[in-house]
Amino acid sequence: MKKKEFYIGYLPEMPEGIAKVVRPFTALLIVLVFVLGIIFLIGQRPFAKSYFEFGNVQDFEGTIQARPIPFLLVVSDEKTEGLPKFERIPLVAEGKDGAEELIRSYDGSRVKLKGTRIYRDSLQMIEVVGGSIVKSGGEGQIAPEKEESLGIHTLNGEIIDSKCYLGVMNPGNQKTHKICAINCLRGGIPALFVVRDKAGNTSELWLLGEDGKPVNEKIFDYVAEPVKMKGEVKRRGAFLYFYSNPDSIERLN
Amino acid sequence: MSESYVGISWNRQKKIYDAIIGVVVLIYLALFIGVGSLLHPTSTIETLLIRGFGTAAILSLHIVLIIGPLCRLSPKFLPLLYNRRHLGVATFFLGLVHGGIATFQFHALGELNPFVSILINNTRFDSVPDFPFQILGLAALIILFLMAVTSHDFWLKNLTAPVWKTLHTLVYIAYGLLIAHVALGVLQAETNPILAVSLGIGMLLVVGLHLTAAFKESKTDTEEPNGKGDYVEVCSVDEIPENRACIATVSGERVAVFKYDGKVSAISNVCQHQNGPLGEGEIIDGCITCPWHGFQYEPETGASPPPFTEKVPTFNVKITGGKVLVDKTPNKAGTRVEPVSIDG
Numbered sequence: 288m289k290k291k292e293f294y295i296g297y298l299p300e301m302p303e304g305i306a307k308v309v310r311p312f313t314a315l316l317i318v319l320v321f322v323l324g325i326i327f328l329i330g331q332r333p334f335a336k337s338y339f340e341f342g343n344v345q346d347f348e349g350t351i352q353a354r355p356i357p358f359l360l361v362v363s364d365e366k367t368e369g370l371p372k373f374e375r376i377p378l379v380a381e382g383k384d385g386a387e388e389l390i391r392s393y394d395g396s397r398v399k400l401k402g403t404r405i406y407r408d409s410l411q412m413i414e415v416v417g418g419s420i421v422k423s424g425g426e427g428q429i430a431p432e433k434e435e436s437l438g439i440h441t442l443n444g445e446i447i448d449s450k451c452y453l454g455v456m457n458p459g460n461q462k463t464h465k466i467c468a469i470n471c472l473r474g475g476i477p478a479l480f481v482v483r484d485k486a487g488n489t490s491e492l493w494l495l496g497e498d499g500k501p502v503n504e505k506i507f508d509y510v511a512e513p514v515k516m517k518g519e520v521k522r523r524g525a526f527l528y529f530y531s532n533p534d535s536i537e538r539l540n
Numbered sequence: 541m542s543e544s545y546v547g548i549s550w551n552r553q554k555k556i557y558d559a560i561i562g563v564v565v566l567i568y569l570a571l572f573i574g575v576g577s578l579l580h581p582t583s584t585i586e587t588l589l590i591r592g593f594g595t596a597a598i599l600s601l602h603i604v605l606i607i608g609p610l611c612r613l614s615p616k617f618l619p620l621l622y623n624r625r626h627l628g629v630a631t632f633f634l635g636l637v638h639g640g641i642a643t644f645q646f647h648a649l650g651e652l653n654p655f656v657s658i659l660i661n662n663t664r665f666d667s668v669p670d671f672p673f674q675i676l677g678l679a680a681l682i683i684l685f686l687m688a689v690t691s692h693d694f695w696l697k698n699l700t701a702p703v704w705k706t707l708h709t710l711v712y713i714a715y716g717l718l719i720a721h722v723a724l725g726v727l728q729a730e731t732n733p734i735l736a737v738s739l740g741i742g743m744l745l746v747v748g749l750h751l752t753a754a755f756k757e758s759k760t761d762t763e764e765p766n767g768k769g770d771y772v773e774v775c776s777v778d779e780i781p782e783n784r785a786c787i788a789t790v791s792g793e794r795v796a797v798f799k800y801d802g803k804v805s806a807i808s809n810v811c812q813h814q815n816g817p818l819g820e821g822e823i824i825d826g827c828i829t830c831p832w833h834g835f836q837y838e839p840e841t842g843a844s845p846p847p848f849t850e851k852v853p854t855f856n857v858k859i860t861g862g863k864v865l866v867d868k869t870p871n872k873a874g875t876r877v878e879p880v881s882i883d884g
Contacts (some may be wrong), residue, residue: 293822294615295834296622299552308616317564320599323738324568327595330732334583356569382649400713456645457584461729466661466674470650512670522600540669 297373331406337407337454344401349376351420353394355528356477357386359413360430375524377412377477378402379450382466385475387414395427405454409525410491412453430524437520442529443539444482445508446494448472452479455540465511472503472510480516480529481517492520492529505533513539557623557771561630568596580713586645590638591726594605597634598718604628605746607716609753611832615820618831625691628711632681632688639681642674674726680717683710705815719743771858771865778880781846785828787819791868794819795855798828802881804854805839806866813850843874869873 292302301309332380349361359435363372401419405412448471451459458464460481472478478494478501496502497518515538518531548554569701572592574582607624625680647654652661687708696704719739753817765807769798776790780799787796787809794809798821807828809819816832823829827836829847835843837852844850851874856867871877 291784291822293824293829294618294831295829296549296553296624297549297834301619305616305619308614309619312617313560313620315602317560320564320568320603321571324595325575325735327591328572328579330730330738332578332730332735334580334587334733336582336868337837338582339584358549375815381649385743397761417649453656457582457587457731462670462673463726463729465670466657466672467646470647470652470657473651487559508664540667 294307297530319407320333332458333459334464335407337452337457338405339454340404342403344403346399346405347376347402348397348399348423350397350429351378351390351393351395353387353390355495356493356501357390359398359400360428362428363497368395368514370431371428372451373428373432373524374378375526377449378415379405379412379468379476380415380474381417383450383471383474385477386415387468387484389417389420393422397425397427399423405450407417407453409503412450414450414455431522434523435523437522437527439517441515441517442480442492442520443513443515444480444484444492445513446482447478447479449479449491449493451486452481461511469507472507475501475503477501478503478506480531490527492527494531497530497532499530502531502533506536509536509538515539548640553619554626557619558626561627565630565634566598568599571591572596586641590642590645593638594640594726597631597638599723600627600631600634601711602742602746604631605711606749609749612753612757613749615831621832627697628684629688629691629844632684634667635677635681637685638700639677642677645672666858668724670726671724673721673728674725676721677719680721682712683714684719685713687714693813701810701812701815715746726749755822770867770869771856772868773863774866775864776862777859777864778805780864783823785819785821786864787817790855790866793870795862795866796828797823797857797866798823799882800826800839802882804857804859804882805877805879806857806864807837807839807842808854808873809854810852811850812852813837817834818852840873840879843873 292304294301294305298320308511321406330417347359349359352358352360358375358379361376363374378390380386380389398420401416402413428434445460447460450471451464451467456464456467480488480492480494482492494502514536516531518529521528521530573588576588592610599619604624604627605608607617609619611621627810627822638731643654647657650657658674658678662670664670664672687710690699690704690707699707722739751872772790773788774790774795774797777799780786780797783800785798786795787794796809797806800823807818809817811818811830811832813830813833813835816830818828818830818837821829821831823839826840829836835850837850842852842854853870855870856877856878857880858865859882
């Protein structure tokens with residue numbers, strides 16, 4: 288009878304018959320691991336075209352506007368019908384904090400500040416470098432656009448924090464990002480209500496209470512999940528706002 | 541042969557094993573992050589790192605878990621078992637990096653302590669779509685940590701083999717937690733079914749191999765020999781290959797009956813090191829050698845050769861009409877029993 292091979296780990300060589308099985312099996316296992324890695328990569332949901340220019344701090348100049356959310360009002364070189372064209376860029380602080388504290392003493396003032404651009408599609412934002420805001424002199428400017436009501440609507444969508452969604456994280460929404468979004472809202476980062484149509488196109492509305500104030504602390508439990516909300520949609524400049532009572536939120540799951 | 545305690549008793553096989561682990565992990569991560577950034581140019585490096593380390597950890601854990609049943613089904617896979625604990629420790633570190641980056645990314649730089657954030661920010665335990673899956677990952681990581689820090693033989697000796705073995709059986713709890721962590725976490729946000737299908741196949745493989753191995757072993761346990769009096773018949777002498785054993789269950793305990801040099805001896809089948817199956821071992825240099833890690837015992841005494849101190853129970857043996865009979869009552873570990881001559 289042929290002697291059965293016996294493997295002993297502390298001997299330098301493994302028996303030939305065992306090696307003939309274990310080596311190809313190990314090679315197969317390794318190939319399988321790499322193939323699965325590629326499958327996991329390909330199988331991921333497509334990433335949004337959102338960007339955070341981390342490390343690229345730029346200078347900005349404009350007028351701070353604290354309400355309804357912190358903005359930097361920047362006058363563009365372009366003109367519309369002879370009037371100056373304005374661009375509103377939302378402001379947030381570094382980390383998971385809103386810009387309320389940073390801009391508190393600058394509301395309505397013309398300032399210079401340093402910050403990093405965050406952008407997704409046509410929406411952009413500035414992460415302000417702490418302590419970089421200085422008054423630049425001159426009168427603060429006021430954008431001439433009027434607020435236009437688009438009516439009362441019940442919308443299905445997802446509540447997210449604007450900073451991560453616009454590009455600091457990718458993905459910056461849905462289940463895996465839920466707790467991060469709660470942390471960001473807890474820190475005062477403005478909330479967005481994202482509405483998707485059947486084709487996957489999105490509209491982003493700045494989410495505020497009926498009184499126009501942030502409602503972050505009342506919506507933690509509903510972040511990053513499908514919800515229904517009722518409220519008034521208003522347009523001002525390029526932005527849409529959703530003035531809604533948080534008590535109107537209903538889960539869709 | 542057993543061993544005294546050093547950090548790691550390196551030998552050629554362990555070095556090869558660890559080198560393969562290290563190279564495969566590095567290539568996997570480089571591939572995941574490199575190809576990932578090409579396929580998904582707008583993804584962030586943090587996301588690729590979290591997903592790269594996370595998928596590496598779950599793949600590694602699957603391999604750790606299939607090695608055991610594979611070895612029970614065929615001893616040809618034993619080289620994979622020999623240094624499995626290093627693969628287990630590597631799995632913990634992959635999970636730790638995954639959890640560490642995710643904790644910093646999603647929970648740090650906010651108002652709450654990151655660990656408080658994990659525990660209190662989402663309390664929707666009653667919802668499958670919104671279940672706080674991070675807590676499951678944290679619990680699994682704590683188990684893997686306990687296993688990693690007690691993986692050394694120092695802890696095996698001091699905790700005793702049964703306690704150590706029970707502690708390390710918690711890997712199945714960790715596995716269940718991690719499957720739930722993935723299923724209630726990233727799979728809820730992904731739409732491609734291939735990810736869920738891959739996870740399902742992995743689970744089927746782990747569960748299927750364990751059931752198959754358990755079925756195979758159950759035959760040994762259920763075919764307990766009958767016998768009147770103190771001795772029971774376990775096998776015929778001719779069935780036992782030279783320097784090998786037959787395994788039988790006597791009074792609920794597995795006994796290994798070895799044949800060597802014209803003699804027969806019986807000892808407990810359970811190695812004192814990691815409860816390896818001594819009866820699947822071989823007599824080398826006069827000692828029964830465990831197939832798992834090569835620990836050795838003298839067949840007459842059940843004791844490791846000096847200076848080592850491991851001991852297993854021995855059994856009195858008789859041969860009648862070419863049949864081996866084993867005493868139902870084991871002797872105290874290390875008790876010398878004269879081997880029975882086959883020729884009478």
